[in-house]
Amino acid sequence: MTENPFFRASTLAYELPPFAEIRPEHYLPAFERGMAEQLAEIAAITADPAPATVENTLVALERSGMLLRRVRGVFDNHSSADTTPEVDRIDAEISPRLAAHRDAIHLDAALFARVEELHARRAGLDLDPESLRLLERRYTAFVRAGARLGAEQQVRLRGINAELATAASEFRQNVSADSQARALVLDSAEQLAGLSPDAIAAAAENGRALGREGSYVLSLKNFSNQTELASLTDRSVRERLLTASLGRAAGTNGPLAIRMSALRAERARLLGYDTHAAYVVADETAGTVEAVDALLARLVPPAVANARREAAELAKVAAADSVEEIAAHDWAYYSEQVRQSSYQVDSAALRPYFELERVLRDGVFFAANLAYGVSFTERPDLVGYHPDVRVFEVFDADGTALGLFLGDFHARASKRGGAWMDELVTQSGLLGQRPVVYNNLNIAKPAPGEPVLLSWDEVRTLFHEFGHALHGLFSDVRFPYFAGTAVPRDFVEFPSQVNEMWMVWPEVLANYARHHATGEPLPAELVGRIEAAESFGQGFRTVEYLAAALLDWAWHTLPEGQEVADAEEFEAAALAKAGLAVAAVPPRYRTTYFGHIFAGGYSAGYYAYIWSEVLDADTVEWFKDGGRSVRESGEVFRRELLARGDSRDALDSFRAVVGRDPETAPLLARRGLL
Template identity: 60%
Template sequence: MHTSPEQNPFDTISELPYRLPPFARIETAHYRPAFERGMSEQLAEVEAIATNPEPATFENTVVALELSGQLLQRVAAVFFNQASADADDEIQEIQAEVSPKLAAHSDTIHLDHRLFARVDALLASADDLDAESRRLLERYHLDFVRAGAGLTEAQQERLRAINEELSGLETAFQNKLLADTNASAVVVDDAAQLAGLSADAVTAAAETARERGLDGKYVITLVLPSGQPVLTSLTDRALRERIHRASVSRGANGNEHDTRETAARIAALRAERAALFGHPDHATYVLEDRTAKTPAAVHDMLGKLTPAAVANAHAEAARLQEVIGDEFELRAWDWAHYSDRVRRETYDIDAAQLRPYFELDRVLRDGVFYAAERLYGLTFTERTDLVAYHPDARVFEVFNEDGSGLGLFIGDFFTRDSKRGGAWMNSFVDQSTLLGTKPVVVNNLNIVKPPAGEPALLTFDEVNTMFHEFGHALHGLFSDVTYPTLSGTSVLRDFVEFPSQVNEMWAVWPSVLENYAVHHETGEPLAQSVVQNLLDSQIWGEGYATTEYLAATLLDLAWHELPVGAVVEDPLEFEAQALRQAGVALEAVPPRYRTSYFAHIFSGGYSAGYYSYIWSEVLDADTVEWFKENGGLTRANGDHFRRTLLSRGGSIDSMQAFRDFRGRDPQIEPLLLRRGLTQ
């Protein structure tokens, strides 16, 4: 049954379990009116707070702000997930229209001097608040200041214009990149060129071609990073080169989807905005509100990693050239293929031969869910009676050990043309005792969907990604805070990857791995010798992996350490110069993301923050050592991690939460050892 726009499902709180959005009733026509009404309602609520004749109190100001805008939150959570996971032309049109309006809406609230005066007065007399309430008040005050509440009227007017333009540009970058990624898919005419790919991968390529009206051909779609998984297996060097060049030229093809000017304009506007706040550049402005605090601290940490990583990459390149011999010179499109050969020869590990042991549903239930059951006492029941936003998205109810409902987990694992690249976690409903809500979270991945009736077989990297993203989901599900602003993953950006990275350790934990790594046809477990070789092989390739990551991180910082007024005429030349100056310009090791498809920083939330992954990995590697020292996969360990850190959200200083868990500050040595950077 279709619901007319007049019967807008966003207007009321969902009556479904855990307030799951009523996806079966939601149509595209509902979004615009829901956004308009949601913004209007919140502005009326905020006006009532600002004009309240009573003196400011925590309840009538901060709590009232927390309770405002619930309709807007409901529609935004659903819409922006769809814009990332299942967009069409109309969704993209709405996104382009509504994003600048939302930016202006946020500015209207945060630049209201009456609201700021009330929050400012409260901060001066908040000694009687409990710790979480004071944390929330401090967060509000900082948000107002960083949003421009203390600027002059003329500065605020310019800030509004910058924010509105940036919102539109960031949306444009995302939509252009999605379009060019789809358009850049590589069409193959002859199946013989696909030698090396597994039979199911060839079948999937044929099915993708058929869906695009290219019957009899094969289509290799692109994933977001520079490195494409199929390059590991393909033996046809010319095809490998075609795929690699298609990947690294996305957004820079000179067509209507070109993102280069958009990226340069975004960086320039961010620098101008930082200058309004008295900062020399955008990176300084951003890092002021991160655990790192300053760009200098980030560069100091990266400086401890870069020389050893590049040296390792050069050593790996020499080893690969030995394997190739004099036939040709190692190039970027050869690296994955010959690196896999070295891994196979040295460790007897064949990535393609591992895939039959990593069937998606088995990895999910007997790996990801199993580890969560052993560690935290969770159980999972698939709710086929509950409808998600796409037929591929599956809904699971999550229960605590005592049988109480914890929340809902939605898994949307397959790639499609309407989904952006990469993998991520979103929240439809945030946990909050103030609102009486329990969490509803979603994980999105981009695994190639097999033909009907065929199993979905994963690479080990995709297995690792499933565990990683579920770490984000656990961070959201375990939230136990009062206020929605502090819920779940609402922690500082360079801390948010830490819990998800920790969860990756269980993918290779022996008792977990042996539980899910079973051949999908024969039921044969992955041999223990292969398991050990897989673990041993993880150090191989760390030079490449660390260098490609650091190159992207340093490129991000280069763009966001530009001063106001700096003009970048040629973004790709700027990129090349930045990589040379940072000492990471290796022709055979392109950055994980180049400027023209660096979605994390130009359309995501990671501007001047892509370093967060390795910054968080310092905490992660140290935490893995703690688990190993304390008995590994035990309920006692899981409960300690959940209680001291995962449940706290943003209600406590992030590094204090780590200290509460670990008993001390983090140490970098476990990370250096893990990545082979101790020499």
């Protein structure tokens, strides 16, 4: 297939993939050739008769696999953001083959021998800091991948990795299919009473797009507590919506979760660790299971106490509706009533002030310019992977071109739930590549001609994901192994969480929060009430999150050989043991649709959000109280942390910004846990 667009480097700006030319039938041939080419490049490294050097071994390894990188970046996005049955079939086929390919590299004895030999004499090699770190990190990666295991153990390891890859693909597709099947279909607008007019119109548009003209469809977002629960006045509709959400993939993914956790426990034992969690955190900033245990255990009691205090407030309001006991489908609704009565904050009434285009340009982009001096120019001449995708060229303060940012903001049936960032081209000084990054969100698309109005949480998500995008765009490393967000899992959420602070930064908020029809600014006194109302909900949000984090932890602290008979029973027991069996606050993700840990990279790592928030809350205080201008602080944060990727120890980068080790007090204050 000489016409396959993956077989050559793109000639478009910044090597943006030529999406207009790419078709599903190009993927498998490109994967197959890409894997073959990289194995040939590895064979050339190991066949080199010259003694191993950083240049002929590690740098050569960094240069390998260019075709595979091109196709992998595009396919991973296609399978998540705009999948089809054909793409799903390719995913199911290629996932275990890619796992086998990774093993073929990491378990190549001759390649590891060269890396090990270099590592043994690293002190005398006179390497620059980034090259030395590449040697140390690559060596660690080989060892953690099983390079020291015996032949029989490596055979079993390969089998485990292939089975896990297949299971992850199946888990992901099960969640996607059942989420679509369980979308709540309603016959009349009256059943949506309480939603804003634009949200009702979006539900009607969603019904039309899904082939249900005349119906109103609420598609499920990837987390448990659907956002509409805060507004729907019909209690039975709320119950139906939450029931649909909580029951996703229960029949298919429960057994898969049991099998995957057992395989991970077996692999951890093979590699010398007591549990999968111990294996994971050994290479994270947390370092030990005990460190994670200590943080989570410290947070649970005050978080549950906060939630119970909130529940008492909700019960007072619910009594007026003759609701005797707050159920899970009631919590968000009566929380909204408390916000309106106690704080005079009406979430639905806020939406007209948060129109997507204005939030993006006058909020997200404006904040990036304020802190870092960058600017954005839309490039309609560059084609994205879907008609909804917009392409922006990013420029530094001095006019230097940095890379491309792609924004894909709207929900559709072919896109998985949630929000995420990833890269199509990774920055590298070695390869002469500048970054091409993208954000995916799931904002409901309104009827044609209507404005796209965001909730407060959707505004936060937009700022959050753009924080990841900046991490990729500002990357300034030599080796692609270290670029952008390729940092420890319990550090990667830190920069994106810091970026959330700009949504309420006075200068930024005043610039974007304006009524889409009148242009009137968001009333200044309302901002303080919003923040007070946010504090009221911290008990719920913290318990919801901790329940998911400790559920992940329970699955992945299982030792090898400990059998689980039923996933739902295991989940209930785990939450009870953790002190988080709060019936009215279900986990943010239940086991059977917890894609982060069973179909993504967060297994034994969902604690990362709260671990990163320790750094985030501390850094926000540094931004506020440092005696520097926003621009000066932004330059320090960019130069010492965002640009560094993983080219030095993550916590060293934090210390280079803040000037000390992290402290937990700002997080505890933010979460109301002091």
